[in-house]
Amino acid sequence: MFKIKLKYRYRISAAAFALLAMPGCSVQNRGQKEISRRLERFEELTGHHAGFALYDSGKQKMVAAHQADKYFTPASNMKLLTMYAALKLLPDSLPALRYQERGDSLIFWGTGDPSFLHNRLEGTKAASFLVNSGRQLFFVPGRYTGAFYGRGWQWDDYNDDYQAEINEFPVMGNVLSISEREGKLQTLPRLFQAYLAADSSDRDTSFHITRAFTQNSFTYPPLSIPPNYTQQLPYKLSHTLTLALLSDTLKKRVATLSRTLPSDAKTLYSTPTKLAIKEMMLPSDNFIAEQLLLVCADRLGDTLSGEKTIKTVLSRYLSDLPDKPVWVDGSGLTRYNLITPRSLIEVLKRIRLEFKEDKALYDLLPAGGNRGTLKAAYPATDKPFVFGKTGSFSNNYNQAGYIVTKKGNTYLFAFMNNNFVKPTAQIRAAVADVVTYVYENM
Template sequence: MPIQRKAYLLIALLLSFSLIQQAHAGHIRKRKIKKLFKHSQILGNHFTGFALYDLDNQKMIYELSDDKYYTPASNTKLFTFYTCLKMLGDSIPALKYVVHNDSLIFWGTGDPSFLHSDLKGINGYTFLKNSHKKLFFATGNYTGQFYGSGWAWDDYNDYYQTEINALPLLDNTAILYADKNDSLRIRPAYLKSYLKCDTTYRPSNFRVKRDFLSNTLIYPFMPLPKNYRQEIPWKTSTALTLALLQDTLKLPVTEVHLPLPADAKTIYNTNTDTVYKHMLQPSDNFIAEQLLLVCSTTRFKTLNADSVISYSKTHFLNDLPDAPQWVDGSGLSRYNLFTPRSIVFLLCRILDEVKNEELLHSLMPAGGVTGTIKKAYKTDNGQPFVWAKTGSLSNNYNQSGYLVTKKGKRLAFSFMNNNFAGPVAQVRDEMVRIITFIHDNN
């Protein structure tokens, strides 16, 4: 064979090899991901759904039972988040109000930031405090229940199941703690009269328990542990809202029954991005549920989460691959059912709506850095590579969000695990192993 022809063949082979290498570098290898799931000793014992989507090439990379419905738990908050992005502006409405002569009549909007312990929405409070008017709280505009559909009633004493109402104050939650003298204290202090020692109440360790139907709080006759702290949702009522408003404002507030007029004005509280961050990173159920009511106040005269969900499904989510069964804002209900491919579709919509990937990542839990996956992932030289919303109920654990690989590929994924009998840590660690492999090897 002539030397010149050999040279041409060698060059052709090298070029062909280079193109193959470039092709491998530019595409996620589906076969290797399939093997991870096939040979997993953890994921084969329960229902697993997975969808991995290439954001740059706009195509699905790998699917495993992604058209099946799963209980999403707090992945539901992604639907609430998107609905808020479509319906709210840059600030949360705190109050609706009208002024008649020497009277100021106001309506709640469901604003979760109103005197919130972290969000500290004080514009509504300051407006009422400095109005120099007689204050009238108009009730009856919230038409839902204090719990969402399908919530577990026996979780009423736990911090994550706060009641829903039109005008939440101070997180709708009592904070019990040991002061520097190891004495039991409660915030807000107004609730102190509800706190009782009960010698017949004998839990295995010190724990305060609220009566299901009232705000009576009992504690056992036993030593108070150092650094004790417990958060207990209180039983909401118009009477308690009025009492807490008056106690905080140091002004009289009277209840009235009036429909919201069309010419009512609005006072705004906290920046919406700040509120979204506090919902998504620690997975705050209270904020998620109340935000649906805030959305409601922008469109309807009454506060009703079902109306907002129906509106969102009709106007914003009518082209999802699979119609969502969506019943609450937080994901506490097991009636919620979504498919992984619909969640991936939603994640693409969220990214399009925010239009700023860096901002979106800053709102989400970041692996190894913030939120509910802070301890789940390791960073890549100090930088997170996964930003995902977790969702957990007993026997269920999910993650859905965004992933950037070592080679810079931008991906969206939904990884859902339902009905496992083993420890959640085992399932979570296996999910982390697979997501980390995808990052490291692509």
Template sequence: MGVSLTDVATGQQLFGLNDDRYFTPASTMKLFSLYAGLRLLPDSLPSLHYVVRPDSLVFWGTGDPTLLHGDVPSARALTFLQNRPEKLFYAEVPTVAAFGPGWSWDDYNYYFQPERGAFPVYGHTVRFYGKAGQPLPRVYPRFFRPLTELAPAGAANPAEDHVRRTPLENRFTVFPTTKNWVDETPFRTSSALLLQLLQDTLRRPVLPTPFRLRPQDAVYTLRGLPVDSLYRRMLRVSDNFLAEQLLLMCSSSLRLDSLNTARAIQVVQQRYLQGLPDHPTWVDGSGLSRLNLVTPRTLTALLLRLHQEVEEPRLLSLLAAGGGQGTLRRRYRPVAGKPWLWGKTGTLTNNHNLVGYVRTKSGRLLAFSFLNNNLPGDDAPVRAEMERILTQVRERL
């Protein structure tokens, strides 16, 4: 266990326990991704880059994940491409591998680990809507309906999943239940599949082309959703895909010809995060990787920087509020109708962490990091004890 507690107004550390030791931070690393976005992105997301030539429009991805996304949807790029009079050509830019370093390969089937990419559509997941008594669910996008089949009678389903995808191809097996259900399953990405999905959606041809910028090309950027709509969803419900794509967009803002997570991380650390108490090992945007390492006092120092650089009402509105929404909706209930804790959880098997801000009874705002690693079995007792301690912090300070 590692704990760090600091007064936001004065910067005075009030308590530290193992706060200089490195921990697996899990999804608390999304606060680093937030900081990267705040530093490198404008007020609206870059949806795509494009150049216009005499009879053609060549476009390529920025990493923006919102095109036809199920939870943070944007139709801006869709409308733009549908209405252009030129022929459409998609240029594939160099980008990162589909999975990040240190990710668990056998989580490929689960909604929280979609593949990364330069030009995502549908959040790189297929949504299934099952109804009791109907063997096959409704499938969105419909493109994947012919690739969905019912499991044979008596087929083993040890994980009790509604849907299983074969590891190396887009074939989905449905296990029927007696209840209504909704499930998301990532699909395998490829350039060929992206072109098929774009053509089906746009209802017009989209042709591949090599990525080659000419000296005379003027590069334009189509702007999309306000950045806070992505930050809020990413932090409140701990959306891994949005966090990964956020770092790719940050990379796109640095160079137009490649998307590279490591490059974005390097720039943010060298330009903006010098002077942290301990240098973090930061390898992905979401915290899915167990290669990430950070100390409690460094996370608290990041919270102080965020508070200094972002207006407090905006900053707190981006985080999950205790008893309100997201990953904290069932704990840290408001007092007299007002929230008193805002934070970011971080959970992997055998690890549970919470970092954020506490408004005390006396009105002070405190930044805290509370990290718990290597927990055997159920983490419910640890969650309960954290809530008891942080409630005492609120009451006594």
């Protein structure tokens, strides 16, 4: 029998569980009261905003709810909505670029596709197409006119790999990869090698690389380079840099034009859409999430706008949620996002309807004790029972997803915790305990 062993576990007595199973008593009321008691008695879950919703997919009813109608900051739980948008709006493969062939010229426009030369997204098809076209290449910028950051993003995270900038034609994930080779630092893309140097005025005692806030100047303290050192950090975007990166990586001159996207432009497709979703969900990749909203917008018209995608999905597919979410970005990096646990349950229900079988859905998600951001949240196992998405930043920790119980029942859950000051590990352990209780007893 799989049992979770946590310091903070609160055990329900056999008599209490037998009472829950008594005929004639409302399952919903019993479940709600039981979950409420557990939440109230967990020391870890007092003193902050906590909400929980549990939905029995077999009976098609909510069986437990604790502040499920209250709004919470979801963090990366918002990627569930981005996943749903991609499933509803995108074809089997991502549109990599739009193009038009005119004489000896190939004119192309970006779609926001995150996969171009991305090491996890098998993004070589578009590059091969451009290299082997035999034509002069012309890139037309301007489909995306939004900001390089989402609304409410933290400016002081600009040097961290999880906050790459947004644009219409990403190259290598819009991050610079730096690694130690034979005592020297090497960059990928190679174009940035000339912009990397030691800073003699840097007095830090630990080795790290920092980009200047407004430009692509990368410096490190005058220390020995640690063996096998690696670091990824976002580079500063511009149309000029995109042209330079394309020319450098394709080994072929790329010029620019100013031209409206024609209605008869062809589309080149690249990475399987579900692979992109998986690579977004498992490591909680913010860059892929934001870019997928732009790729969705490519299917809706000429302009690339995450806001346009959000408005379309909310009005076309999610207009009847129990509580209308405040949906601002694709990744959950902003604290402006707000959603209730019961609305997250409804999103989970609709995601599930997009798959013929649950296994195909679960393969795209982190799994408790097994892979992705849920791997460390539950004891290691090769037979996970919880599949879903975490959402966390300072003072916030959430989980939402699917529980397959010992009895073979499937439950959907959303457990949201905001504004706590205790260690996140305590909150995470308490969440795992409640989810495991559902797995073992329901």
